[in-house]
Amino acid sequence: QQxxxxxxxxxxxxxxxxxxxxxxxxxxxxxxxxxxKHGEAPVFLMILLKGGEQKGHDKISASFNEKKQQSSLxxxxxxxxxxxxxFCGTERDCGGSQGxxxxxKGTKLSVKx
Amino acid sequence: EAGVAQSPRYKIIEKRQSVAFWCNPISxxxxxxxxxxxLGQGPKLLIxxxxxxxxxxxQLPKDRFSAERLKGVDSTLKIQPxxxxxxxxxxxxxxxxxxxxxxxxxxxxFGPGTRLTVL
Numbered sequence: 001q002q003x004x005x006x007x008x009x010x011x012x013x014x015x016x017x018x019x020x021x022x023x024x025x026x027x028x029x030x031x032x033x034x035x036x037k038h039g040e041a042p043v044f045l046m047i048l049l050k051g052g053e054q055k056g057h058d059k060i061s062a063s064f065n066e067k068k069q070q071s072s073l074x075x076x077x078x079x080x081x082x083x084x085x086x087f088c089g090t091e092r093d094c095g096g097s098q099g100x101x102x103x104x105k106g107t108k109l110s111v112k113x
Numbered sequence: 114e115a116g117v118a119q120s121p122r123y124k125i126i127e128k129r130q131s132v133a134f135w136c137n138p139i140s141x142x143x144x145x146x147x148x149x150x151x152l153g154q155g156p157k158l159l160i161x162x163x164x165x166x167x168x169x170x171x172q173l174p175k176d177r178f179s180a181e182r183l184k185g186v187d188s189t190l191k192i193q194p195x196x197x198x199x200x201x202x203x204x205x206x207x208x209x210x211x212x213x214x215x216x217x218x219x220x221x222x223f224g225p226g227t228r229l230t231v232l
Contacts, residue, residue, distance in 0.1 A: 032220075034223075043223075055220070099144055100161050106153075106155050
């Protein structure tokens, strides 16, 4: 039931782009993306809902393919501050929002100068 | 707006001892979550409250873990007795409930967590 994230880790130079993927074997109601820096709390980035609604960060984009139960997070022109571990949290489709998320194992992103 | 508050930030105990964590959610947030995050993994939901009622506690090890949210505001998570494998960061999160916010899925805001080490 836990979503699978890929890649597990990625190293970028400042200004480069990255894509982080999240896939589930279950029908999803929503996908939530968070970034966590070492020793800190996860910080909300994006919500993507079935039906196309999105809410989140204006400098980060993401997609949600409902047919494949996959979501991708697009980080463009990366900055040093983008470094951290990115988690997707998936909410199963039980006919509405239940609130409880299942998180993937995370993707560690390191941005170098 | 004040964020989710948690205390203590760090706790070191011996196995078989008991420990309690406290969480105060963002004002007005009806839904409160406790997560366990083991090093190198994503947060794992332990229990979800809606006001003072339990919505989901299916992954809470009820033989040793308990949680309460008596007045529908702050919450306490207890472990008794602790085991070595309970070493983790315990995160509390809160969100507006869908009916209040008008959204169809709500953002969860996380507190700084309590890092528990069981020796």
